[in-house]
Amino acid sequence: MIQAIGLTSETRKQLPPAVDDVSFEARAGRVTALLGAAGAGKTTALRLMLELQRGxxxxxxxxxxxxxxxxxxxxxxxxxxDVPGHPARTVRGHLRMLCAAAGVPARRADEVLEVVGLVSLRDERLGTLSRGMDRRLGLACALLGDPHTLVLDEPADGLSSREGRWLHGMLRAHAAQGGTVLLTTADPKEAARTADQVVTLEQGRLAADQDAADFSRTRLRPRVAVRTPHASRLAALLAKEARTTRRSVEVVREGGNRLSVYGSTCAAVGETAYRHGILVHQLADEIGDMGSAAAAGLSTEPRADEAPLTPVREAIAVREHGRAATSQVPVPMRHKGSATADDLPAPREASPAPDGKPTTHQAATGEPRQDDEVTEGYGPSSQAAPHPNAPQSATQPADSQATAPQPAASRPADSTTDRLPDLPPPISVRPAPSPLRPLRYELRRAAGVGTGFLTAGAVLVVSALTAVLLARVGHTPxxxxxxxxxRELPLPPAALGAGLLGAIAFGxxxxxxxxxADRGTVPRRLGLLAAKLLVASATALVLAVLTVGCDIEVLYLVYGRELAEVPADWLSLSASWIGLLVGCAWAGVLAxxxxxxxxxxxxxxxxVPVLLVPLVQKVMEGPSVRTAAGFPLRLREVLLSQWPFGGERYLAAAARLIAQPVGGALTLSLAALLAAYLLTTARSRVR
Incomplete structure (x- = not known):
């Protein structure tokens, strides 16, 4: 259950807030639609609810x-x-990376891929997915943690009718198992067709909070849909009778043999056609543009004697509270293509409301879901799928004519025609918080794309070529x-490569x-920072060893053994070299x-070498600076005992390394960056 209380965004320059004192509830077991035109504040309200925006x-x-x-x-x-993932990452790799971050088993990625129908595309790159497949992947990411609540912003935007039917079926199935679903939409017909509760926003304020049945009755315009080969004659007769009886009836010619009659009833239209001997193929009550086929999620293909829909449909005025709003509520065109059994969602037994009858998961396992919440009086409802109306003639009784489709909230839950898609199984084992979760995430993030491997390969090639050129020129220690x-470069290629890899880790x-949950917002967690620093350190260490090994091998192949000899003081030089690369990697991560x-x-x-090193050298060369001569001896005196394995020697070597200009500048830079990062992290957590 979601309870939003007093949502108000920050005021803008000389403008009212995008969301002003909005309060509503989205109950468990129901699909709630947040309805509003573009700029009404729907997305801002969701961002305020998810604490992604200040207010x-x-x-x-x-x-x-x-x-x-x-x-x-x-x-x-x-x-x-859209799914905010790296375009070069595979679908399965992206989900497995999110599994590591959420602390759920890696097999969960395969489960949700099977449910959303992306098993065949699991090795595809995210950048190659279509709009519909991206929406399926986004729903899979939302379902990874087996959440109780789904919050979706315009989930059906840009989808075809078939993909939209599948998506709404998934949301209905989630609500049928006791979950809470909140979605936003700008189409009032979609809201009435798919939701149980409709919350309407207008200019950032709450305009209405209604059940779907009340919303359809009060805010959508009822009509009578007629299909007859004599559409022009029937339209003229209906208009003439309306003028004679002084009734407000509007007849809209949709093209071909289709009519939409506003302000009348099926009985009145049928009687007029019967009196004048006009053959009628279809006669049905509809709400807005929701015919019986549209309410069931079906699209019909025009018959041979039926012309395609014309733009005249867009001229139909959708009245709200007695006022026309044609510019705010566009009427979409009907999609071509007949509905077959393959277009329908996957078979699934209907899940009745929590009134003592078992849900789908209870029937399969005998146990309720771990995160189910039963709210008395607000059980889940099913989405009925009536058959398309067969052609009817005017000679049939008026009582046998098709009636308007029922909104989602009023459809019977035990309908045998309801088939809901399967949901991924609940997570039976929920591991305790582990410090390895950020580390597993970072390893899968770094290994999931080839950027790091390409960068490391380029560094090795550039370093080997530079070593060969320096050996040819000479005058290099x-x-x-x-x-x-x-000497002319501030840093070697390997150090720049380690810093770049560290910067990429956070960049x-x-x-x-x-x-x-939204682009540009990354959680500032110390566990994530520690994991990135650890992986960056390991990467820098491997890069340091590989660089020296490749340079020595290339120098041996080109110039012989003389230039490939290892220096006598290789231990201290190796420590300095590794410390330089690790420090550059850490500086890249923190910055x-x-x-x-x-x-x-x-x-x-x-x-660090361009600005800080000259500054440190100038400070250390001043007349008032004292040297640290005799530091190892004084350190041994302070410790009063000798460290095992000569530990004081390594500590003294580290102190000498820091005392160098590059080491001191790098240490100063790391300390300043770490302090600034911790300060901004603490400020972001203050509410």
Whole structure:
């Protein structure tokens, strides 16, 4: 159950807030639609509910605000816009990465892929998916944690009729098992057709909160749909009788042999046709544009004697509270193509309301879902799918004519024609919080795309070529030659590559925020930062070893054994080399996480030797600076005992490394970046 109380966005420049004091409830077991035209504040309301935007008000998800829920992804499944994933990542890899972040088994990715129908596309890249497949993937991401609540922003926007039917069937199935579904839409007919409750927003304010039946009766325009080969004659007769009897009747010619009669009834239209001997093929009451086929989610193909729909349909005025609103509620054109058994959702037994009868999951396992919430008086309802109306003639009795379709809230729950898609099985084992979850996520994120491997390969090639050129030119110290570090460059290629890989680790999170419910918002968690620093350290260590090994091998192949010899003080040089690469990688991670950009992370790495090293050298060369001579001896005196395995020697070596200009500048930069990151993290958590 969702309880939104007093949602109000921050005021804009000389403009009223996009959302102003909006309060409503979305109950469990029901599909709730947040309806409004473009700019009405639907998306802003969702962002306020999900705490993605600053403002006033509070939202409770089953009695708790989102920031008080330990595992939000297991309570609320969110779909806002397109799936924010890396275009080069595969569908299955993206879901497995999110499984690691949510702490659910990796097999969950295959389960949701099977449910949403993406098994055959699991190895496809995210950048190649169509709009419909992207929506299916977004729903799969929302269902990964087996959440009780689904919050979806325009889930059917841009989808075909068949994909929209499948999506609404999935949402209905989730509500039928006791879950809560909240979606936004700009189409009032879609809201009345798919939702149990409709909350209407107008200019950021709450305009109405109604059941679907009340909404259809009060805010949609009823009509009589007529199909006859004598459409022009019948339209003229109906208009003439309306003028004679002084009744407000509007007849709209939709093209071909179709008519829409507003302000009349099936009985009146049928009697007129019968008196004048006009053959009628179809005569049905409809609400708005929801005919019996549309309400069932079916699209009909025009007959041979039926011309396609013309733009005259767009001129139909949809009146709200007695006023025309043609510009705000466009009437969509009907899709061509006949509905077959393949177009319908997957077979599924109807799940009745929680009134003592078992739900689909209870019938299969004998146990209720772990996160089901039964709310008395608000059970789930099913989505009936009546058969399309057969052609009828005017000679049939008026009582036998088709009636208007029932809204979702008023359809019987025990209808045998209801077939709901299957949902992924509930997660039976929910592991306790583990510090390895961010680490598993980071490993799958880094290995899921080829950016890191390509960068490392480019670094090895550039470093080997630079070493060969330096050896040919000469005048380069041997220890610098082995790491391809000329004096003219501020950093060697390997250090720049390590900093770039570290910057990419956080830069990709902001460019393709897989962990965020909306683009540009990445959670600032210390566990995620620690995992990125650890993976960046391991990557820098591997890169340091591979770079030296490749340079030595290339120098041996080109110039012989003389230039490939290992220096005598290789241990201290190796420590300095590894420390330099790890420090650059950490600087890239922290700077990219602080400034939310890969470019800023790499710029922070380059700024260390360009700006900070000269500053540190100038400070250390001053006349008032004292040296740290005799540090190892004083350290041994302070510790009063010798460390095992000569630990004080390594500590003294680290101190000497930091005392160097590059080491000191890098240490100063890391300390400043870490302090700034922790400060911004603490400020973001203050509400």
């Amino acid at each position: 006033r008000g509070i939202t409770y998800f089953r009695g708790r605000p989102l920031h008080r829920i330990a595992h939000p992804s297991r309570e609320v499944g969110v779909l806002l816009g 041997h220890h610098r030659l082995l790491v391809a570090w000329p 990709e999170e902001f460019r393709h925020p897989a962990l965020a 990219a996480g602080l400034f939310r950009s890969t470019t800023a992370g790499l710029a922070a790495v380059v700024a």
